[in-house]
Amino acid sequence: MSTSQKNGAVPRKKRLLTGLRPTGKFHLGNYVGTFEKDLELQNSSEYECFFLIADYHTLTTGYETARSIGDDIREGVLDFLAVGIDPAKSTLYLQSLIPEVSELFLLFTMLVSATRAQRIPTLKEQIRDLKLDSASLGLLNYPVLQAADILMVRGEVVPVGKFPVLPGTGGEPKMSKSLGNTIMLSDDAETVRKKVMSMYTDPTRLRASDPGHVKGNPVFVYHDAFNPNLDEVHDLKSRYTKGRVGDVEVKQKLVVALNAFLDPIRQRRAEFERQPGLLEDILADGSSRARVEARDTLQQAREAMGLNYFSRARKTVDAMGSTP
Numbered sequence: 458m459s460t461s462q463k464n465g466a467v468p469r470k471k472r473l474l475t476g477l478r479p480t481g482k483f484h485l486g487n488y489v490g491t492f493e494k495d496l497e498l499q500n501s502s503e504y505e506c507f508f509l510i511a512d513y514h515t516l517t518t519g520y521e522t523a524r525s526i527g528d529d530i531r532e533g534v535l536d537f538l539a540v541g542i543d544p545a546k547s548t549l550y551l552q553s554l555i556p557e558v559s560e561l562f563l564l565f566t567m568l569v570s571a572t573r574a575q576r577i578p579t580l581k582e583q584i585r586d587l588k589l590d591s592a593s594l595g596l597l598n599y600p601v602l603q604a605a606d607i608l609m610v611r612g613e614v615v616p617v618g619k620f621p622v623l624p625g626t627g628g629e630p631k632m633s634k635s636l637g638n639t640i641m642l643s644d645d646a647e648t649v650r651k652k653v654m655s656m657y658t659d660p661t662r663l664r665a666s667d668p669g670h671v672k673g674n675p676v677f678v679y680h681d682a683f684n685p686n687l688d689e690v691h692d693l694k695s696r697y698t699k700g701r702v703g704d705v706e707v708k709q710k711l712v713v714a715l716n717a718f719l720d721p722i723r724q725r726r727a728e729f730e731r732q733p734g735l736l737e738d739i740l741a742d743g744s745s746r747a748r749v750e751a752r753d754t755l756q757q758a759r760e761a762m763g764l765n766y767f768s769r770a771r772k773t774v775d776a777m778g779s780t781p
């Protein structure tokens with residue numbers, strides 16, 4: 458039992474770490490698959506949450522062709538804040554502002570054989586999905602860097618597992634930017650309306666009086682995910698299967714529900730956009746906090762690996778490095 462528990466104090470919260478690759482603006486599929494869970498974990502107050510913006514991981518694929526990495530990070534972080542990730546509750550930090558992570562990663566690369574890194578199935582999937590000719594050493598090391606991220610803040614809980622997947626507006630199994638079938642979290646109301654009104658529904662249904670299929674019909678998948686009015690959804694489904702409602706009404710109601718869901722997100726995004734510098738302040742603050750942990754971890758790792766030689770020289774150099 459820890460000292461704090463003996464003294465009757467509240468037991469320390471478990472530390473949670475999760476990472477996000479900032480590849481630009483996010484869409485409803487990212488919300489359903491990732492953000493919703495992150496928010497739930499943050500707001501449960503059960504964990505001390507660290508949310509990592511993994512910009513180095515973004516560089517592992519398509520670095521040469523990325524045009525504006527800085528802007529992509531900014532847009533991604535804006536969405537993350539807009540959905541309700543709260544810097545007062547969670548530590549939101551940028552990987553590349555923590556140089557210690559690179560050092561810990563380097564030490565970790567000594568512990569993993571090259572063949573083991575090459576055997577990781579997700580790596581093979583990535584190479585196939587992104588149609589890469591070969592993997593850079595950076596991509597090969599993706600999981601090693603991820604392990605360094607986790608140990609860096611001494612994370613105890615890392616959410617994993619299959620999250621729900623939202624279909625694309627064109628009926629594809631997955632919403633994805635590369636397929637051009639997204640509704641973005643930052644789309645305005647009119648854009649959402651246009652996208653929804655031209656959505657794919659039930660291809661077997663030719664007229665409104667034909668009985669339609671609800672299961673796997675993206676319009677209803679979205680209703681289930683975003684329309685809080687369960688009675689309305691139930692009524693629409695039951696009329697749809699009986700051929701007593703047209704696609705237009707189903708879609709119009711979806712537009713209303715989606716815009717009601719997105720409005721507070723748009724408003725928060727606009728607030729952050731109105732205060733230039735705020736986003737950098739948030740990242741500076743969170744990254745400073747994370748870096749305190751990182752320094753401590755790296756020190757422990759060096760000691761554990763027997764690398765604490767020339768510690769006086771190291772201290773002197775560290776001190777010089779921090780003098781302006």
Ligand code: TRP
Nearest residue numbers: 474475476477478511514603606
């Ligand atoms: N690989 C994760 C993604 O693709 C991002 C990530 C980076 C991460 N470091 C991590 C996730 C550490 C969990 C823990 O989104």
